[in-house]
Amino acid sequence: MSNFIELEIQNLLNQTQDLDEVAARLTSTIESSPDHFNLDNITAFARFLNFSGKHQKLVEFILSHLENESFPIPWPYFLEALGHATLDLDEKTVKALLEGIIESGAEAEAARSQALNKYEPLLGEWRSNRKYKIHKDYLKNKKILLDMLITLRTQQLYEQEKHLLQRLQKLYPDDSDIQRETREHKQRYALEILSRRSPKAREANTDDLEQKDPETEEALRALLSSLLEHAEQDPEMAFDFAIVAFMLESYEAALEILEFSEQTESYLWLRLEILLKCRRFVELLTEVAQVEMLLSHEPETFFATAYLRAQALWGLGQKHTAIEVMEGLLASRPHYRAASALLNIWSGQ
Template sequence: MSTYIELEIQNLLNQGSDQNIDLAEVATRLVSSIESSPDHFTLDNITALSRFLIQSGNELVLVEFVLRHLENESFPIPWPYFLEALSAFSEELDEKSVRALIDGIEEDGAQEEASRSLALRQTIQSLGEWRSNRKYKIHKDYLNNKRLLLDQLITLRTQQLYEQEKSLLARLQKLYPGDSDIRREVNEHKQRYALEILSRRTPRSRGVKTEDFSPKDPETEQALQVLMQSMHEHAETDPSMAFDFAIAAYMLESYEDALSLLSFSDESETLIWFRLEVLLKCRRFVELLTDLAKVEVVFAHEPETFFATAYLRAQALWGLGQKHTAIEVMEGLLAARPHYRAASALLSIWGGQ
């Protein structure tokens, strides 16, 4: 709102509370104050005045005010508010008056501005067409502005201006919330930043190479299968052995069997933590994240819970492809415990990948 109008309204309302002046009198005095000097006829002042008159129920005051200055070429006609005020007297508008309104709007080039009003849409048929044109222009401007900003984003990315790119992405997210193109650019930016962090943390001279595993021997596989079946049968009849069997299966890298064997054992704190490790090995990342949330509540009183769950959560997020978030979690873990060697080593491995 115009500062001048805001101060005038506040001053008049304060006087009104002291002198029992009603809103109608405040509206009249406000119009007189505006008319006291041509310098007050700015777009901000007239718009603010019109909004106040509409909201205070003084439509007639606004209509009379506009009509008095209609011939003044320097007077900015508040078309949407003027139409709103006229709608209170729509029954009195004849065809000649409607034609005069349309001519006035067109001469003023204010079709787009007038179409902001939903009033008189039945009386002035042209308002519908103007409103459609306005929506089309807004949509076109929306797409053009988005394209220009995305082009600017590419330029910043090419020049590797990370902070400027980040700032522009934040602006784009505010301007176009929920836009799939913007969301994709944000995710790509986070991904590149995550990989950059890893490249800085990982020594160039020390790459981590993936081992070449040879296919397992069929006879060994068959023997392992027989062993696992026997373990399941014994665990079912003697649950007290289930946990030991699960550890054995884990050491033999038969992780799904280890998870299955744990279901026969009574729940304990040791079993809960071991099961989380097994879920990670089984690549059941969503199930692991769900169980981690429960574990954090159950063992919240233990100081090591935060570090253990954060370490597992980062690995689950990485497995789900949320690499930026995974690195953020691991960085937070290292910030709290700089000498957490397992976390530092894992970041180096990710960097090598």
């Protein structure tokens, strides 16, 4: 789009509402200098004339400059104007138009207009080719970005992966592949929380027994209250707010905030982790079984639920059973480092 012509149109419309006068003055402005004869300017001018219903003026303008080899013909707008103008195109004229389009390599651009379909079926073929190319470019670009996503994932560049996913969601808002990648990304984030857990973190810490700063506690309560309020008003953000509360180690608040979130796979995994942090072991065991059934099609479900079940059993004092579950998990996945470290600690105790 030409900013020069767009600004000129706006300026002229502020001076007068007479579209014929605006069209005449724009024509004079463009024709006043060879520098104005570029595709952006001519396209903006042609768009204005067509939208204003001045199709005949556009046809006359273009025809008057056809002898100028440097004149860029705005083919889709020209064809639209010809279709709307009170003209009856003969076979010779249509043939000349097609030759001009082919010589300038503008088949894809010309195919944007359907105004002359009744004169020449070839335009429909060009349109099909254009749609095919757009779809092909769409798939190619998506594949390139998805390959970048996999690269970022393998390098564990979480933030870059998140930003690329956001870009993909804007480019392909209804694409099922992108929606699946987004869900899996959030699920992996929940699983990452699990894998980073330190078993020692659940042991009593003398720092926790110290008296906490009242001002800090008051600020934390205010923040959590605000998160809860905003989660209720904007459920789409509830999942992210729950993670914030989780990171602040306010697990009961995180659980309460999470209730406003849509119950996606990421929701299920984060809820299980929060239940573990809240030491709600019986409730955790019940929901682990439900998640196993709901997500049985996911290959990682068995390992993640086994890891959680073992910790819940340990928390309930069923230590022998917990160790057996963890050993079974490691038998299937010997390189599960978090499970191996946890089992070593349990065995030592």
